[in-house]
Amino acid sequence: MATALLSILHALQASFSAYTLYLSSISIRNLQKYEETSKKAAKYSSIAEQQLHKTRTTQASGALSALFSFLCSTTLALYPIFSSRVGIIGAVLVAGANVAALEMARQHVGAFWKGKAKVPLPGVGEYNDAISKTQEVKLNMVYLVASWTAVGVVSLVL
Template sequence: MAYLQPLLHLAQASLSGYSLFHAYISITNLQKYEKKTEKAAEWSRTAAQELHKTRTTQTSGTLAILSSLVVALGLTFKASSATFNTLFFNSINVAICYFAQNHIGNFWNGKAKVPFVQGYNDAITSTTIIRNHLQLLGVGWAISSVVELFRVVRG
């Protein structure tokens, strides 16, 4: 069982790295429209709320991915003994990934692609990929938590 955890954490770190790439794509594409959106936000409360939600969802996704990456890399290269701290970090990342993907989905699920606005459409696509990756990472952290709990109880 001890060999399973580092392999799982390495896979999580790899997926997290790939997800960061998509977060970068999404954020840079959305920044192309930031000035226009800020101008619209000066005159429209709805535009201001949309801008705020866009920023917070991108931030929560990126922070969740970074958390997964850092913890996965840390657990990949740590000692192989089972501890409650390891179980805690696994469990926390289940929650982080769940809440981030839920937060992203609540805002972005209703967003339609807009003709002739390729950067925005690419950002929607990348954000969907990020959300799917967060779901996979959450499942990975849940599996890792169960394995770690078994190792802690078994001693």
């Protein structure tokens, strides 16, 4: 019973992590459309260079934390035998590692993208969409943190 419940929870996590990765990929793809312009600006401005670097690193940290969540939850959902082999301590450690990775990435993404306003000009729709998708990725990381916390608690209780 406990293994079945955890498998279902991990399958739901895997699905939501995959969706978050999808949103992240859209955001990254949309931002890459402005990459050449950003690189040119970075040649002449240290601020533009810093912004380009932070844009890249925040997008990468969001995507990598969602990928880590996806890989862990998929492994645990598809191979319940693995869950029983790692035991309670292992399950709690995996949950804790995911909580830590997702929360650090969420704070990293949030610190940079919080102050980014959408540009009310024609021709920058993809940039504005990237901002929206990034905010959605950040929100999804909150849900993933909650789900990994719940899985850790369930692992301890069951």
